[in-house]
């Protein structure tokens with residue numbers, strides 16, 4: 001759909017992405033706004049991540065409201081909160097605001113808390129929390145069973 005739009009090559013970034021102004025408007029069609037993965041503000045390119053898409057979506061909504069009320073649209077302000085990387089079942093690396101790096105189990109807790117904070121409703125929170133809890137219980141349970149089976153196996157081999 002993005003490729004089929006009548007946007008000239010001069011206003012396309014790599015892989016056919018749409019170039020947008022700081023207010024997230026298409027230069028050739030100012031009545032059209034674009035944000036997220038399909039759009040690039042060449043003055044301030046941002047990584048194609050969900051946190052950017054969410055904030056640009058909100059900025060577009062604010063600008064549409066401003067135009068409807070007869071005001072000028074404002075440049076989108078996107079604040080990068082950092083990166084979270086899962087390392088195994090219970091360890092993660094958290095890079096907060098490009099300033100602090102926290103690894104291991106504390107990093108994992110920060111990652112989980114961030115995901116919970118971003119979920120839209122308490123029902124989603126409950127579903128995700130119970131799935132994490134079940135995963136953890138079965139992981140520890142599963143590891144204990146494997147360990148016990150390995151011990152029995154090595155005892156039998158030595159007898």
Ligand SMILES: Cc1cc2nc3c(=O)[nH]c(=O)nc-3n(C[C@H](O)[C@H](O)[C@H](O)COP(=O)(O)OP(=O)(O)OC[C@H]3O[C@@H](n4cnc5c(N)ncnc54)[C@H](O)[C@@H]3O)c2cc1C
Nearest residue numbers: 001002035036037038039047048049050051052053054084
């Ligand atoms: C495997 C993977 C893992 C990722 N992990 C992370 C992560 O951990 N953290 C993070 O921040 N970001 C992550 N991302 C990136 C993140 O998913 C994107 O940056 C974000 O989803 C961009 O949002 P968007 O609304 O721009 O596009 P999308 O979320 O891709 O939404 C585009 C929507 O348009 C719809 N669509 C497409 N074509 C048409 C059409 N012709 N007509 C109508 N609708 C159409 C699609 O179905 C889709 O719903 C990941 C991406 C991938 C692929």
